[in-house]
Amino acid sequence: MSAKIERIEGTKFKANVGGFEIITGRASDDSPPEGMAAGAVLFAAVGLCTGTRLVEQMKNRGWPVGAVRVNVKPKVSKDINRATEIAMEVEMEADLTEEQRQEMLREAGRCFVSNTIKNTPEFKVELRLV
Incomplete structure (x- = not known):
């Protein structure tokens, strides 16, 4: 990709x-x-990835799921030009036990985008003048 x-x-x-x-x-x-601003695209990606991960994991377990809504709330520090916290509130139409809900809560933090952000990737930038 x-x-x-x-x-x-x-x-x-x-x-x-x-x-x-x-x-x-x-x-x-x-x-x-x-x-959207580029930063907003990042926060949208976190929410989209989280929602997708939850639906996929529910389907993998054979658990029915209806609507899923993810509200991403970043805390941004303009002094250091980055987000210092990304909080998410997830609403999911599903009939889960408390154990299943906890399992899905763990899965919510395991999407590709969240994994990438939490495990700071190495950035390599090359600048060519054309």
Whole structure:
């Protein structure tokens, strides 16, 4: 999986991953945003991944599941330019015992995105002038 990011204009960018696109930013300082801020995409990814993981794990266990809602609440520090905490509230329509609920609570923190963030990946950046 790789993502190709391209500037359109101003601070408006397009990300392409697997044939799907996400637009972020705005064309100019005077124009309205045309997509989520890049940081918001990160928080959305955490919630989307968590919801997907829960549904997959419920299905794997043969447990019926209805609606799933994930509310991601980051605490952001502008001084250090990053989130210092990512809290999630998950609502899931399911008939679970307390033991099963605890099992799903553990699974909620095991999605790909959460695992990646919690286990800080090494970043390598190459800058080529063209």
